């Protein structure tokens with residue numbers, strides 16, 4: 001691989017922050033960029049950041065992630081999730097550096113009834129999933145050396161996510177209703193970041209191999225529902241003295257949202273284990289670490 005730092009985009013996001021923190025801890029040279037300096041709504045900033053950084057590799061953690069708001073902001077979602085990554089991939093091809101691009105379980109409709117493998121047909125249910133799927137195709141069709149990592153249900157001690165929302169909600173009310181008929185794998189941003197940096201280290205050691213090209217599924221191990229995830233969050237929170245709410249399981253139909261979510265978006269991560277010898281920790285272990293970190297910070301608002 002070429003010399004140069006890792007360029008991390010989406011510096012203010014859950015994954016971008018986790019990547020930068022861990023790259024620092026592991027003494028991996030990196031530059032983390034965010035808006036306004038790096039903005040997919042102003043594509044000239046993308047070229048400028050790449051030129052100024054002269055990276056050895058780019059990790060794209062920048063994305064439009066507001067699933068429901070994407071329905072009424074399709075242009076902006078496509079700019080961030082398709083056009084921006086396409087530009088980034090074109091620059092990676094020109095500079096002959098690899099791109100690690102992050103995508104989502106929401107490219108699937110959740111109807112398979114079993115964990116999805118990478119070769120399964122995509123069928124996004126909403127604008128967010130469709131824009132991310134278009135981004136995957138743009139990146140993989142760019143001619144750049146590219147790894148697309150699909151992940152799911154990302155949460156972390158920093159940023160807006162389900163764990164923080166649940167803890168805050170429980171402080172306001174003793175009774176919550178949580179959807180119990182959507183299955184998936186909560187994934188800690190810090191665990192995904194660790195896996196991405198392990199991939200970077202492997203690329204540096206092995207050079208690029210053709211088997212690295214393409215889509216990989218990368219979530220924490222195991223599965224649950226949003227209801228099961230909420231219960232696990234409150235199990236840990238109770239250990240830290242938080243009052244435990246009652247959590248009533250409800251059906252998706254009882255919690256209408258502007259975008260339909262996949263009912264079962266579990267991702268089979270065997271390919272990641274086979275090609276990169278990597279398995280992310282169990283989601284319960286991740287929940288324990290992240291909730292403990294949230295509660296050791298200032299009180300969430």
Ligand SMILES: NC(=O)c1ccc[n+]([C@@H]2O[C@H](COP(=O)([O-])OP(=O)(O)OC[C@H]3O[C@@H](n4cnc5c(N)ncnc54)[C@H](OP(=O)(O)O)[C@@H]3O)[C@@H](O)[C@H]2O)c1
Pocket residue numbers: 009010011012013014015016034035038039040041060061062063064065079080084102103104105106132151152153154155159160189
């Ligand atoms: N969150 C999830 O549950 C989830 C699930 C599956 C897959 N993923 C994927 O995982 C990746 C990381 O997600 P995350 O949870 O870390 O997201 P996040 O916390 O919402 O962070 C998104 C980042 O992207 C930046 N961004 C948004 N629009 C941009 C634009 N037009 N130009 C440049 N930067 C822009 C944001 O910057 P600002 O702070 O300036 O807005 C922020 O730094 C994304 O590819 C996402 O699609 C996430």
